[in-house]
Amino acid sequence: MDAVRAFLRHPSGMVGLVVLLIVVVxxxxxxxxxxxxxxxxxxxxxxxxxxxxLLLGGDTLGRDVAAGVAYGARVSLVIxxxxxxxxxxxxxxxxxxxxxxxxxxxxxxxxxxxxFQTIPAFVLAILLVATxxxxxxxxxxxxxxxxxxxxxxxxxxxxxRLRNREFVEAALCQGEGTLRIVLGHILPNAISPILVVTxxxxxxxxxxxxxxxxxxLGDPNLMSWGFMIGAGRTVIRNAWWMSVFPGLAIxxxxxxxxxxxxxxSDVLNPRVSRRRx
Amino acid sequence: MIRxxxxxxxxxxxxxxxxxxIAVILVIATFNFVLVRAAPGDPAQVMxxxxxxxxxxxxxxxxxxxxxxxxxxxxxxSYLGRVIRLxxxxxxxxxxxxxxxxxxxxxxxxxxxxTAFCLALLxxxxxxxxxxxxxxxxxxxxxxxxxxxxxxxxVFWLGLMLVLVFSVTLGWLPPFGYETINVKFSPLAHAxxxxxxxxxxxxxxxxxxxxxxxxxxRSSIIEVAQQDFIKTARxxxxxxxxxxxxxxxxxxxxxxxxxxxxxxxxxVGGAVVIETVFAWPGLGxxxxxxxxxxxxxxxxxxxxxLSIVVIVLNLLTDLIxxxxxPRMTTGAA
Numbered sequence: 001m002d003a004v005r006a007f008l009r010h011p012s013g014m015v016g017l018v019v020l021l022i023v024v025v026x027x028x029x030x031x032x033x034x035x036x037x038x039x040x041x042x043x044x045x046x047x048x049x050x051x052x053x054l055l056l057g058g059d060t061l062g063r064d065v066a067a068g069v070a071y072g073a074r075v076s077l078v079i080x081x082x083x084x085x086x087x088x089x090x091x092x093x094x095x096x097x098x099x100x101x102x103x104x105x106x107x108x109x110x111x112x113x114x115x116f117q118t119i120p121a122f123v124l125a126i127l128l129v130a131t132x133x134x135x136x137x138x139x140x141x142x143x144x145x146x147x148x149x150x151x152x153x154x155x156x157x158x159x160x161r162l163r164n165r166e167f168v169e170a171a172l173c174q175g176e177g178t179l180r181i182v183l184g185h186i187l188p189n190a191i192s193p194i195l196v197v198t199x200x201x202x203x204x205x206x207x208x209x210x211x212x213x214x215x216x217l218g219d220p221n222l223m224s225w226g227f228m229i230g231a232g233r234t235v236i237r238n239a240w241w242m243s244v245f246p247g248l249a250i251x252x253x254x255x256x257x258x259x260x261x262x263x264x265s266d267v268l269n270p271r272v273s274r275r276r277x
Numbered sequence: 278m279i280r281x282x283x284x285x286x287x288x289x290x291x292x293x294x295x296x297x298x299i300a301v302i303l304v305i306a307t308f309n310f311v312l313v314r315a316a317p318g319d320p321a322q323v324m325x326x327x328x329x330x331x332x333x334x335x336x337x338x339x340x341x342x343x344x345x346x347x348x349x350x351x352x353x354x355s356y357l358g359r360v361i362r363l364x365x366x367x368x369x370x371x372x373x374x375x376x377x378x379x380x381x382x383x384x385x386x387x388x389x390x391x392t393a394f395c396l397a398l399l400x401x402x403x404x405x406x407x408x409x410x411x412x413x414x415x416x417x418x419x420x421x422x423x424x425x426x427x428x429x430x431x432v433f434w435l436g437l438m439l440v441l442v443f444s445v446t447l448g449w450l451p452p453f454g455y456e457t458i459n460v461k462f463s464p465l466a467h468a469x470x471x472x473x474x475x476x477x478x479x480x481x482x483x484x485x486x487x488x489x490x491x492x493x494x495r496s497s498i499i500e501v502a503q504q505d506f507i508k509t510a511r512x513x514x515x516x517x518x519x520x521x522x523x524x525x526x527x528x529x530x531x532x533x534x535x536x537x538x539x540x541x542x543x544x545v546g547g548a549v550v551i552e553t554v555f556a557w558p559g560l561g562x563x564x565x566x567x568x569x570x571x572x573x574x575x576x577x578x579x580x581x582x583l584s585i586v587v588i589v590l591n592l593l594t595d596l597i598x599x600x601x602x603p604r605m606t607t608g609a610a
């Protein structure tokens with residue numbers, strides 16, 4: 001409860017949270033405000049913003065850009081959150097094994113983590129999505145598969161810090177099993193920095209998704225911000241609104257998540273935050 | 278003695294990094310090999326791409342060439358052997374060897390990436406140092422807000438917005454391409470023409486890293502300023518500027534260079550998107566075309582080569598790191 005109260009007094013964190021909630025509301029009510037699918041033609045092609053009842057204008061096929069931006073929020077949030085979760089599951093598992101067991105296991109896993117952190121993640125993501133064909137699931141799994149290394153390193157460091165503490169030894173003496181010690185005793189004590197980094201991973205995941213769909217690797221059935229910008233790229237001379245508004249949507253959402261995540265970090269880990277800033 | 282020792286140490290480290298490089302190439306090649314087998318459809322169809330998959334003769338040739346009837350271990354060994362000899366396969370779409378296609382495009386990508394990397398590091402650390410020395414000032418606040426916004430901006434969208442402002446609206450800069458075509462230039466004018474085409478792609482690619490390095494340098498400078506040796510330098514009567522240049526900058530740069538190396542992969546990934554925006558004739562553009570045609574051998578080759586580029590960039594920043602870290606050159610570490 002103290003953390004909640006402290007967060008309420010964190011100005012930039014609160015700005016992030018409020019903006020994020022607005023994006024969430026837009027995503028939820030998109031089908032109510034825009035009952036016509038964002039793929040449907042509703043006006044003449046290249047309708048400028050404000051004309052013909054289209055607040056943000058129409059695209060090359062006369063589709064409503066505002067509807068696209070609203071539906072795009074659903075795609076970005078779902079993919080962002082789900083792939084950050086996937087990255088957390090992979091990263092925490094690898095980091096926990098590495099930090100708890102140490103030795104050769106640690107060495108091998110950390111070498112692998114370093115390798116994944118070094119190679120160009122975006123190029124790997126392109127290759128993975130192209131291999132397994134773009135769909136909501138493959139995109140989420142791909143972004144998760146290239147985003148876990150920071151979480152693995154963080155979890156490992158936390159486990160190294162905690163594994164020799166008295167409460168772990170006490171649990172060992174009581175004969176508790178490894179899995180129970182890891183999940184029941186160490187992980188709960190390491191969870192707050194993990195949650196902070198996961199929330200920041202949502203932001204990078206949204207950026208990664210937008211870049212993938214900009215390159216033509218989005219789920220072909222979903223209207224996404226990156227896809228809209230990609231479609232507006234070649235007609236930017238005639239229809240600036242086609243690429244400007246979806247881009248602003250990405251910027252605002254990602255900025256809000258980063259502000260929220262940093263606020264969370266200040267409240268949950270004052271020690272780490274102070275050292276960082 | 279000490280100088281020689283550190284030189285020998287750097288030599289040894291370089292050797293071990295080259296061994297590491299070869300190991301990484303083999304790991305990535307193995308990964309590529311597994312990926313082709315994991316893809317839906319049989320490997321010959323995957324390698325032939327959409328256009329080739331309907332040609333039974335080509336599929337038969339491919340199966341023979343890659344020995345697809347042999348055990349996996351044999352296939353893998355022969356594949357790794359090819360990769361080590363820089364044989365990355367054949368693009369059936371473009372009817373050319375993949376390695377030729379890539380090497381032809383690599384210089385343009387390197388020009389873009391290395392320029393952006395150097396500029397981001399140079400300007401980012403300078404701005405960060407200024408902000409750190411003036412921590413809490415208006416300038417510092419402006420930098421902080423700006424870098425937060427840049428963090429949240431998709432690179433490809435930033436590129437498009439630059440096009441919108443500087444090409445479409447103002448007409449100052451060419452919106453895409455590498456050079457003005459169909460014009461005969463003197464060598465100097467040609468270089469200037471390329472530089473003009475580079476301004477926007479380099480700016481959009483460098484912007485986010487500039488923000489990252491500036492923020493790092495800022496906190497690094499603030500941290501270094503509180504250390505004892507700075508107080509000692511002040512006590513010795515050294516003036517402000519000579520303390521900053523002689524004592525603070527070098528120490529503050531160390532963590533920035535470390536992170537800069539770690540960001541090389543992301544920078545190269547960013548170049549792939551930026552090249553698509555600006556029709557820059559490098560590997561990113563090649564990736565985009567290969568994606569449209571599902572030209573799989575080319576995608577695999579690009580992934581391998583770009584990984585090597587990133588590891589080499591890492592090696593270079595490592596060397597810079599060894600050269601600037603005061604603890605390394607005094608032989609204390």
